[in-house]
Amino acid sequence: MPYFTHDGICFHYREAGQGAPFIFQHGLGGDVNQPFGLFQPPGGVRLLAFDCRAHGETHPLGDTDRIRIAVFADDTIAFMDHLQLSQAVVGGISMGAAVALNVALRYPDRVRALVLSRPAWLDQPNPPNLHVYALIARLIRDSGAARGLVDFKHSEPYQAVLHESPDAAQSLVGQFEHSRAEETVAKLIHIPNDAPVQHLGELQAIHVPVLVLANRRDPIHPFDYGLALAEAIPGAVFHELTAKSVSKEQHQLNVQAFVTGFLRTLDG
Numbered sequence: 598m599p600y601f602t603h604d605g606i607c608f609h610y611r612e613a614g615q616g617a618p619f620i621f622q623h624g625l626g627g628d629v630n631q632p633f634g635l636f637q638p639p640g641g642v643r644l645l646a647f648d649c650r651a652h653g654e655t656h657p658l659g660d661t662d663r664i665r666i667a668v669f670a671d672d673t674i675a676f677m678d679h680l681q682l683s684q685a686v687v688g689g690i691s692m693g694a695a696v697a698l699n700v701a702l703r704y705p706d707r708v709r710a711l712v713l714s715r716p717a718w719l720d721q722p723n724p725p726n727l728h729v730y731a732l733i734a735r736l737i738r739d740s741g742a743a744r745g746l747v748d749f750k751h752s753e754p755y756q757a758v759l760h761e762s763p764d765a766a767q768s769l770v771g772q773f774e775h776s777r778a779e780e781t782v783a784k785l786i787h788i789p790n791d792a793p794v795q796h797l798g799e800l801q802a803i804h805v806p807v808l809v810l811a812n813r814r815d816p817i818h819p820f821d822y823g824l825a826l827a828e829a830i831p832g833a834v835f836h837e838l839t840a841k842s843v844s845k846e847q848h849q850l851n852v853q854a855f856v857t858g859f860l861r862t863l864d865g
Contacts (some may be wrong), residue, residue, distance in 0.1 A: 605657075611645075810837075
């Protein structure tokens with residue numbers, strides 16, 4: 598497996614295809630398999646992703662105070678430097694979208710375009726949709742992952758998410774089931790309590806093509822957040838995805854079609 602070293606951490610990454618680079622980052626608690634499971638690079642596209650610190654096969658954990666969105670953005674630039682990429686299309690899912698947004702604002706010369714899929718933040722730390730992660734972190738720390746999961750499934754927040762979106766509920770269960778759940782629990786505290794920007798007005802400074810994707814029936818990734826980002830970023834294109842709780846297959850097909858179409862407009 599390919600790795601690159603930065604800030605005393607060995608980052609695992611994955612790539613497929615050849616052509617224009619597209620870095621597509623995973624969400625909180627995920628790994629490179631998430632973006633690669635959603636999008637297959639068409640001809641002329643080089644798909645790239647790495648496991649963020651405290652995620653996947655990236656080791657060691659490092660300083661937990663550096664588990665922050667801006668540091669993840671710095672890690673993305675280090676990844677580009679490792680691959681000798683002066684520019685790339687940068688995107689992500691959920692947490693990955695927040696990181697991509699931070700990269701675009703702080704390193705504008707390095708970003709060819711943006712893909713923001715199912716954003717979970719606007720400009721406020723610890724938004725209501727992410728409060729459940731504090732409960733998950735507390736249960737893992739106090740009771741361990743196995744016992745914590747039992748207690749979580751009996752909690753009101755879990756039942757509320759399960760009622761609205763079984764797929765979102767399963768993603769929360771996955772936070773307990775990961776082999777490094779107890780070792781990396783700090784990510785469930787530090788990341789939700791962060792934000793990609795301090796004010797939505799900052800997004801007026803983005804002048805590259807932007808694609809925003811969002812779906813309904815997802816309490817962790819509010820549909821309105823996608824609309825708000827698309828309205829705040831000049832010229833952004835917005836598309837609605839089929840919710841995974843409706844059809845995972847159609848959700849994946851939507852992502853494939855919308856991202857492929859967007860990347861082709863860049864070639865044009």
